[in-house]
Amino acid sequence: MKLRRLLKTILRFFLIVVGVELVVVILLILAVHFYGQADHAENADVIIVLGAGLRYDGEAGAALTRRTRYAADLWRQGYAPNLICTGGVAIGRVRSEADACREVLLEEGVPDEVIILEERSRSTEENAIFTHPIMTERGWTSAVLVTDGFHLLRAQWIFSLEGITVYPSPTVNPAIPTYVFAVLREVAALHWQLVQEVLNLPYTYVPAI
Secondary structure (H helix, E strand, C coil), X not given: CHHHHHHHHHHHHHHHHHHHHHHHHHHHHHHHHHHCCXXXXXXXXXXXXXXXXXXXXXXXXXXXXXXXXXXXXXXXXXXXXXXXXXXXXXCCCCCCHHHHXXXXXXXXXXXXXXXXXXXXXXXXXXXXXXXHHHHHHHCCCEEEEEEEHHHHHHHHHHHHHCCCEEEEEEECCCCHHHHHHHHHHHHHHHHHHHHHHHHCCCCCCCCCC
């Protein structure tokens, strides 16, 4: 009887934990989606383009292309006079994401002299860590932060923790299947970011996050 009561207590606790986590996940999905639909772009010192994966031929992938073209459009509208392309060389690639971003910007008519490359980062957190000294060196204090809408909430959080004033601006959403997968991935990444902050973990790069 005691064993049965213990098992029931354990099962009840497990169901409560699962229920709470389900609510948290739903709330995070809503937060990721709705935050990513609002454009907070304001005039700033620089436009930061967050990196994304390259194709196997070394060219910019779909995500990086849409982010970069959108950033070029913001530059043409006069939101900032300079741009920073972020992203290092991923495993299995011979070219940095930042360099691929630069290529797209040049194709969009952006002059090379206003483009700065940050080629060390492997994650959103490292995007912020390695972009900060670039801005500090030039006396820049604010940036329009360009990325996909599903990525905007976490990216804004991370850059703010780094002490960078950012005005988040989302590009257009990808196709629905890609978008749904990306939102779920962001929910997992937000869990990790919270754990990292609470436990003060030193890791700035986790593959796939």
